[in-house]
Amino acid sequence: MASRQNPKPMTIDEGSVHIDPAVNKLKRILEGKPEPDFLPGEYIGNYTTIYNMCIQKPPHDQSQELYDKYGGIFEDYAKHTVLPSIMEKHDEYMLRELSRRWDINKIMVRWLSRFFFYLDRYFTVRRSLPSLTEVGMTSFRDHVYNNVHFNVKQVIIALVHKEREGQQIDRALLKNVLDLFVENGMGSIKRYEDDFEDFFLQESASYYSRRSSRWIQEDSCPEYMIKAEESLKKEKERVAHYLHSGTEPKLVDIVQTHLLVLVAKQLLEKENSGCSALLRDDKTDDLSRMYRLYHAIPKGLEPVAAAFRLHVTAEGNALIKQAEDAATSGSVEEQVLVRKIIDLHDKYMAYVMDCFQNDTLFHKALKEAFEIFCNKKVAGSSSAELLATFCDNLFRKAGNDKSNDDSTIESTIDNVVKLLDYISDKDLFVEFYRKKLARRLLFGRFNDDHERSILTKLKGQFGGQFTSKMEGMVTDMQLAKDHQTGFEEHIKNLPKGVDFTVTVLTTGFWPSYKTSDLNLPVEMVNCIESFKAYYAIKTNHKRLMWIYSLGTCNLTGRFDSKPIELIVSTYQAAVLCAFNNTDILTYQELLEQVNLSHEDLVRVLHSLSCAKYKFLNKQPASKTISKTDTFEFNSKFTDKMRRIKVCMRKFKKKKKEKTKLIMIVVKQVPLPPVDDRKKVVEDVDKDRRYAIDASLVRIMKSRKVLPHQQLVSECVEQLSRMFKPDIKMIKKRIEDLITRDYLERDTENPSTFKYVA
Amino acid sequence: MRRSSAASKKKSDSVTTDLFRSGSSKEMDRIDHLFNQYANTSSNLIDPEGVEQLCSNLEVSHTDIRILMLAWKMKAEKQGYFTQEEWRRGLKALRADTINKLKKALPELEKEVRRQTNFADFYAYAFRYCLTEEKQKSIDIETICQLLDIVMGSTFRAQVDYFVEYLKIQNDYKVINMDQWMGFYRFCNEISFPDMTEYNPELAWPLVLDSFVEWISEKQA
Numbered sequence: 001m002a003s004r005q006n007p008k009p010m011t012i013d014e015g016s017v018h019i020d021p022a023v024n025k026l027k028r029i030l031e032g033k034p035e036p037d038f039l040p041g042e043y044i045g046n047y048t049t050i051y052n053m054c055i056q057k058p059p060h061d062q063s064q065e066l067y068d069k070y071g072g073i074f075e076d077y078a079k080h081t082v083l084p085s086i087m088e089k090h091d092e093y094m095l096r097e098l099s100r101r102w103d104i105n106k107i108m109v110r111w112l113s114r115f116f117f118y119l120d121r122y123f124t125v126r127r128s129l130p131s132l133t134e135v136g137m138t139s140f141r142d143h144v145y146n147n148v149h150f151n152v153k154q155v156i157i158a159l160v161h162k163e164r165e166g167q168q169i170d171r172a173l174l175k176n177v178l179d180l181f182v183e184n185g186m187g188s189i190k191r192y193e194d195d196f197e198d199f200f201l202q203e204s205a206s207y208y209s210r211r212s213s214r215w216i217q218e219d220s221c222p223e224y225m226i227k228a229e230e231s232l233k234k235e236k237e238r239v240a241h242y243l244h245s246g247t248e249p250k251l252v253d254i255v256q257t258h259l260l261v262l263v264a265k266q267l268l269e270k271e272n273s274g275c276s277a278l279l280r281d282d283k284t285d286d287l288s289r290m291y292r293l294y295h296a297i298p299k300g301l302e303p304v305a306a307a308f309r310l311h312v313t314a315e316g317n318a319l320i321k322q323a324e325d326a327a328t329s330g331s332v333e334e335q336v337l338v339r340k341i342i343d344l345h346d347k348y349m350a351y352v353m354d355c356f357q358n359d360t361l362f363h364k365a366l367k368e369a370f371e372i373f374c375n376k377k378v379a380g381s382s383s384a385e386l387l388a389t390f391c392d393n394l395f396r397k398a399g400n401d402k403s404n405d406d407s408t409i410e411s412t413i414d415n416v417v418k419l420l421d422y423i424s425d426k427d428l429f430v431e432f433y434r435k436k437l438a439r440r441l442l443f444g445r446f447n448d449d450h451e452r453s454i455l456t457k458l459k460g461q462f463g464g465q466f467t468s469k470m471e472g473m474v475t476d477m478q479l480a481k482d483h484q485t486g487f488e489e490h491i492k493n494l495p496k497g498v499d500f501t502v503t504v505l506t507t508g509f510w511p512s513y514k515t516s517d518l519n520l521p522v523e524m525v526n527c528i529e530s531f532k533a534y535y536a537i538k539t540n541h542k543r544l545m546w547i548y549s550l551g552t553c554n555l556t557g558r559f560d561s562k563p564i565e566l567i568v569s570t571y572q573a574a575v576l577c578a579f580n581n582t583d584i585l586t587y588q589e590l591l592e593q594v595n596l597s598h599e600d601l602v603r604v605l606h607s608l609s610c611a612k613y614k615f616l617n618k619q620p621a622s623k624t625i626s627k628t629d630t631f632e633f634n635s636k637f638t639d640k641m642r643r644i645k646v647c648m649r650k651f652k653k654k655k656k657e658k659t660k661l662i663m664i665v666v667k668q669v670p671l672p673p674v675d676d677r678k679k680v681v682e683d684v685d686k687d688r689r690y691a692i693d694a695s696l697v698r699i700m701k702s703r704k705v706l707p708h709q710q711l712v713s714e715c716v717e718q719l720s721r722m723f724k725p726d727i728k729m730i731k732k733r734i735e736d737l738i739t740r741d742y743l744e745r746d747t748e749n750p751s752t753f754k755y756v757a
Numbered sequence: 758m759r760r761s762s763a764a765s766k767k768k769s770d771s772v773t774t775d776l777f778r779s780g781s782s783k784e785m786d787r788i789d790h791l792f793n794q795y796a797n798t799s800s801n802l803i804d805p806e807g808v809e810q811l812c813s814n815l816e817v818s819h820t821d822i823r824i825l826m827l828a829w830k831m832k833a834e835k836q837g838y839f840t841q842e843e844w845r846r847g848l849k850a851l852r853a854d855t856i857n858k859l860k861k862a863l864p865e866l867e868k869e870v871r872r873q874t875n876f877a878d879f880y881a882y883a884f885r886y887c888l889t890e891e892k893q894k895s896i897d898i899e900t901i902c903q904l905l906d907i908v909m910g911s912t913f914r915a916q917v918d919y920f921v922e923y924l925k926i927q928n929d930y931k932v933i934n935m936d937q938w939m940g941f942y943r944f945c946n947e948i949s950f951p952d953m954t955e956y957n958p959e960l961a962w963p964l965v966l967d968s969f970v971e972w973i974s975e976k977q978a
Contacts, residue, residue, distance in 0.1 A: 708961030731964045738936050739894060745936060750943055751961035 009060035010053050012069065018049045019115075023073055026111055030104045051118045063123040070116050071135050077108075078143035086148050091155055092170065098152060099176045101144065109136030137186070145184045149195045152177065156196065157203050160238070164207065175242035182244055189246060197247055201254055208258035216263050220273035222286040228259040228293060256297055264294075268303050275307035287355040301361055308356075309365035312348050316373030319344065327379040337378065338390040342415040345370065370422040384425045385677065388432035391416060391454065396445045406449075413454045417461050424724040426462065428684050434470055435511045435680065441477050442503065442550055448474070462721060472509030480504050483538070490534045500527040504535070507545070518548045518570070519595040521577035557615065561638040566615070567645040571596060571604050576615065579633040586630045605631065607646055613639070688723060692733045695719055697742055700755040707752045785845065787854035792844045803839040815860050822907050823863050826870045829882050836886050877942065883908045884938045895932035898924050905941070913945040923969050930965055937963045951977070
C-alpha cells in the first residue's frame, strides 16, 4: 500500500537521486569548498525522503538498503578521498590532514546520521545493528585510521624527539592526533596503547638511557640531578599538554628507572660529588634534590640513608678521636666534646628535618649513627660519665656565668636528654650524675630551678624510676632548710653556742658516704646533742647518722699578729681545735684524741703543716707525715688575707679537682675524695646483676617454661631502658638462679628452662 | 602337720612387705655374711677401710669406675660407706652372694651401666655421690677433675683431658655444680671434638663450657 504522501513506493535508486546531491553538498561544505549552507527546508526534505522510504510497507521497505547506502557513503569517502589525501602528505602535514579529516568525519557523521535518523529509531534497534554513529566512526577507523596509524605514530615520535632536543613543536596538533588515537579505541584505551603508547615508551626508554650514559660520565652528581629533575618535570608537562593521562605513571617510571635507578650506585658514589661529598660539603640544596628524586622510587632512599649514617658516624668518631688526642694526663675536656656532639646533633637533625623532610628512614640513620659513637669510651671515661660531668659543670657555673641565661640552659638540658637517649649505659649515667648532684647540693652550688628542670625532663623521657632517687635528694635539700629554720627556732632560747647548720639527708636517695668515729671538739658536741634532741621531737623512728667527712667549719685562728678566719673541713677543725688546750702534740696523741684513721689523719696533717699554709709546725720539717712527728701550733703564722680556705689534697689517683687555694670566700671545692670512677662502675655492675636477676625471675614466673634464647632476648628487651646487658652476664645469672633453685633445666630439652615455684 | 603349717606360715610371710625375704633366704644369709666380713661391727656399716679391703678382694683399684658402678647399683648414698640395706640391694640385684660371684658380675654390671639409657643416670649419680655435706650443691675443682677422669676418661679421653686442663688453669670457677656437670656430658655427646663446629655459645650451654670452648679456640689459633 502506498503511503498517504507518496502514492508510489520509492526504490533506493530513486531515493538516491534525492540523497546523493545532499551528501555531496555536505562533503563540499565540510571540505571548505564554496557552497551555500543547507536551508532548513532542504534539511527537512532529506530527512523526509529517508523517512518515507523507511515506512514503505514491505517489500518496499528500503531500510536495509538505506542502511547499506549510508555505510557505503562513508566507506567510499574514506577509501577514495580521505585516505589518499592523508597518505600523499608527510610529517607534520600528514598529521594536520589527518586531524582535519577526522574533524570532518565527525561532523559528517553527525549530519548524515541526522538525515538517516529514522533508521536509528527502529531499524538498527530491531535488528541489533550498530547505530549510525557507530557505523560512521567504525568506517573511519577501519578504512583510514588502521592504514595510517603506523606512519602517524612515527611522525609523532619524531616530533617528540625534536621537542626533547629543545625545538618547538605544535603541541595542540599532537594533542588532537593523540585524542584521535584514543577515540578510535571506541571506548577502550587499547588502540592508543598498542598503536602509540608502547612505541613511545620504548623510544623514551632508549632516549633516556642514552642520556643517562652520557650525563653520568660528564656531569657531577649535583649537575646530573638537576638535569634529571628537569627531565622529569618536562615529561610531566608533556603528558599534560598532549599525551593521555594514563601515560604519565608509565613514563615517569621509565624516566626514573633510566635516570635514577639504573645508575644509582654510580651516581651516589661519585667521587668528589656523590652523596658523601655533598654531606661533607654541606650542600643542603643538592641533598634536598636527591631526596626528592629518590623519594618516589621504592627503596631508592636506602643507599642515601646509608651514606648519611656513615657520614654522621664518621664525623662523630672524628670528634671522639679529637677529644682523645686532646686529653692530656688522662683528663678529657668534656665540656668541649659534649658541646661539639650537641652541635653535630643539631646540625644533622636539621638535615633530617629539612633536606630529608622528616623521613623516618633518616631519623633512624641518625639515631644509629649516634648510638655507635656515643657509646665509645674516650680516654678511659665512658660517655655516660662524660655527660654527667658535663651537666655538673653546667649547673655549677650557671650561677656565675651570666652568658648562660635560663633559656640557653634549658635548651642545653634538652640536648643532654636527647643525647642520653643514644647512650646505652643509662644507669651508669644516673650513678655518676647522682654522686655529682650530691656534691652540688651539699656545697650549695646549685640552682633549684635548673635541677628540677632537668629531672622533670629526664623523668618525662625515661620514667619515674629513673629519677626517683635524685628527686628525693633535691627535695631533701628543701626539707633540710625547713628543719634548719625549725632548729634555729628551737635553740633560740637556749644559751648561745656555736653557729651550726645541719643538712638532713634521707639514706637511700643519696650515695653512701663513709662515716667515722671522729671525736669532735667539745664545742661542737653540744651542737650535735641539741640537734639530736630537736630532731627526736620532730620525728621518731628515724636514726641520725653523722657524716663528718662532708662538713665544713669556720674557725678563727688567733695568731700573734692578727686573727684570721679559716675555712676548713670538720676533720681539719677537729685537729686544729686539739691545739686549743696545748701547743704541742705528737702524732700518736693526735690520733688518740681525734680518733681518725691513719689515712685521714695523715691527709689532714699534711694540709695543715706541709702545704701552702703552715698553721702547724712539724718536727721534723719534712714533706711527708710520719707517725713519729710532732706538731706545734704556729702562732707566728700570718697572711695578708683575713680569710683563708684550706683544702686537703687527695692522694689517690683521680681526675682533675683543682687544688688551687682561693683567697676570698668563694666556691667550695669538696673535700672528701672524688668518687673513684672504678667504684661507681662496680656499684652499677652490682645493681645490674640484681636487675637482671629480678627481670629473669619475673619473666619465668609469668611464662613458666621458656627456651633459652627467648628468655635472653626478653630479658634484654626489658632492661634496655636502663642499659644493654651483656649476654654472658645474663647466662651467668641464669646459672646462679638454677643453683639457687629458682629455675631448672627441662630434663627432656636442656635448652629450655622451667620456673621452680 | 606342724611343719607344713610352719612352712605355710613362712610362705604367707613371704607375701608381705619384706622384700629381702622373698626368694631364697639362704642367698640373703650369705649376702649378710659377706657384709659382715667387711663391715665395721660398731657402726654396722662398711666404712672406707672395709671398702678398701673389698676392692683388694675384688682385685680392682678403689678409684676404679666399677666400684662407683657398684655403688650406683646399690644406690649408695654416702661416699665411702655402704649400709647393710644398700649392700643387700646391690648384691641381690647382681645375684652375687660370694666374693667370686661378685667379681664375675662386674663386667656384666659395666655393660649395663654403659647402656645409653643408664649412663646419663649413672653420670648424674656420680656427681651426687660426691656431695658430702648436707646442703652442698657443688664440688670443688680438684675432685671434679678426678671424677671426670674416672667416669668419662675411657669414653671421652680427649674432652676430659682438655677440660681438666682448662679447669685447672682458669680462675672464674672454684666449684662446679650439677647443671654444669650435666652440661659437660651433653657436650661430649653432642659436639664433635676437637673441631666443635656445632657449638654455639648463644644457646643454652653453661657459661663454663662457653669459656672452655673459647679457650680451646684460642689455643688452636
